[in-house]
Amino acid sequence: xxxxxxxxxxxxxxxxxxxxxxxxxxxxxxxxxxxxxxxxxxxxxxxxxxxxxxxxxxxxxxxxxxxxxxxxxxxxxx
Amino acid sequence: xxxxxxxxxxxxxxxxxxxxxxxxxxxxxxxxxxxxxxxxxxxxxxxxxxxxxxxxxxxxxxxxxxxxxxxxxxxxxxxxxxxxxxxxxxxxxxxxxxxxxxxxxxxxxxxxxxxxxxxxxxxxxxxxxxxxxxxxxxxxxxxxxxxxxxxxxxxxxxxxxxxxxxxxxxxxxxxxxxxxxxxxxxxxxxxxxxxxxxxxxxxxxxxxxxxxxxxxxxxxxxxxxxxxxxxxxxxxxxxxxxxxxxxxxxxxxxxxxxxxxxxxxxxxxxxxxxxxxxxxxxxxxxxxxxxxxxxxxxxxxxxxxxxxxxxxxxxxxxxxxxxxxxxxxxxxxxxxxxxxxxxxxxxx
Numbered sequence: 001x002x003x004x005x006x007x008x009x010x011x012x013x014x015x016x017x018x019x020x021x022x023x024x025x026x027x028x029x030x031x032x033x034x035x036x037x038x039x040x041x042x043x044x045x046x047x048x049x050x051x052x053x054x055x056x057x058x059x060x061x062x063x064x065x066x067x068x069x070x071x072x073x074x075x076x077x078x
Numbered sequence: 079x080x081x082x083x084x085x086x087x088x089x090x091x092x093x094x095x096x097x098x099x100x101x102x103x104x105x106x107x108x109x110x111x112x113x114x115x116x117x118x119x120x121x122x123x124x125x126x127x128x129x130x131x132x133x134x135x136x137x138x139x140x141x142x143x144x145x146x147x148x149x150x151x152x153x154x155x156x157x158x159x160x161x162x163x164x165x166x167x168x169x170x171x172x173x174x175x176x177x178x179x180x181x182x183x184x185x186x187x188x189x190x191x192x193x194x195x196x197x198x199x200x201x202x203x204x205x206x207x208x209x210x211x212x213x214x215x216x217x218x219x220x221x222x223x224x225x226x227x228x229x230x231x232x233x234x235x236x237x238x239x240x241x242x243x244x245x246x247x248x249x250x251x252x253x254x255x256x257x258x259x260x261x262x263x264x265x266x267x268x269x270x271x272x273x274x275x276x277x278x279x280x281x282x283x284x285x286x287x288x289x290x291x292x293x294x295x296x297x298x299x300x301x302x303x304x305x306x307x308x309x310x311x312x313x314x315x316x317x318x319x320x321x322x323x324x325x326x327x328x329x330x331x332x333x334x335x336x337x338x339x340x341x342x343x344x345x346x347x348x349x350x351x352x353x354x355x356x357x358x359x360x361x362x363x364x365x366x367x368x369x370x371x372x373x374x375x376x377x378x379x380x381x382x383x384x385x386x387x388x389x390x391x392x393x394x395x396x397x398x399x400x401x402x403x404x405x406x407x408x409x410x411x412x413x414x415x416x417x418x419x420x421x422x423x424x425x426x
Binding site for chain 1: 085087136
């Protein structure tokens with residue numbers, strides 16, 4: 001459990017570093033007029049979300065499939 | 079002030095919905111398949127078999143915590159709606175819903191946070207908005223609101239009511255289909271939650287529905303006139319009631335119906351489902367615990383038919399209900415609620 005917590009916290013730290021960098025990039029782009037932050041921060045409409053549903057489902061499956069405990073290849077039979 | 083913007087909120091909620099879909103279509107079917115493989119000739123009780131399955135702790139964790147994350151935490155429905163409070167409260171401010179005389183909130187109702195909704199359905203003026211948003215993603219495979227129209231059509235095949243009472247109406251998601259299908263009928267709808275009732279009126283106005291009378295009242299003791307209705311209905315109310323209130327609800331329905339009137343309820347009864355077995359009962363009982371539904375098992379154990387008979391109801395039927403065209407196939411692979419319709423007629 002200690003080791004898994006270590007992995008989780010390391011990943012969380014990296015996610016936060018990425019969040020910080022993304023925020024900084026958005027601020028710079030907004031300053032230069034390249035993005036409209038107000039538009040970017042709007043809630044995505046359901047029909048627009050639906051366009052990305054298959055990508056969402058593939059992402060979820062990629063992250064959660066290990067929980068199913070299914071082997072992806074045949075192991076050596078004893 | 080929250081730093082969560084609308085895009086981040088909707089993306090997080092969409093991810094949680096995707097995870098719920100994975101749970102529904104991948105985790106549950108695998109758990110069921112493995113249980114069926116182990117069940118043949120097994121001497122160990124079903125709950126022990128399932129609990130010893132490596133997948134089960136993840137299945138149970140996901141069911142509990144996807145719902146928690148949907149409602150609470152950084153991207154949860156409750157904190158998000160709190161950031162929208164001024165505009166949402168303004169929307170409800172002009173709406174007035176009467177309360178029946180001698181109304182009292184039953185003690186059980188605010189004693190737990192139903193569905194893991196922090197504060198429950200009457201703990202905050204925005205509780206109706208939160209509940210409505212949450213209901214949009216209750217089931218990831220079906221448009222949850224479609225089933226209300228399916229139910230209403232089924233009632234329409236039974237009777238053409240002129241005076242309808244919809245008890246436990248929440249924000250009106252069950253009421254509006256009745257008001258639309260039976261446009262000539264007088265429709266009254268009650269609930270304990272004033273935030274939900276106000277939202278019901280607000281949403282009715284958006285759909286140009288003007289003939290529903292909403293009242294804050296206890297479904298088990300409405301104070302409404304005896305014999306004043308020819309249809310008393312509810313949707314997803316029975317499993318929210320303690321046993322004594324459940325018994326009282328049917329007494330109240332009998333009291334409020336005119337002779338020949340129907341009482342029809344859409345709810346969850348695992349025992350009438352095709353292919354019901356120890357596994358499906360265990361899964362349903364676990365859902366009740368993990369979703370903060372303390373009376374779901376009360377309903378499952380309640381002798382609904384016997385109670386209706388004792389009250390003098392006739393034409394009693396308790397049948398499974400198909401929320402989609404495939405749902406009642408005994409081999410339907412995905413997780414679903416054990417939808418059922420209870421219907422009975424007051425003797426002429």
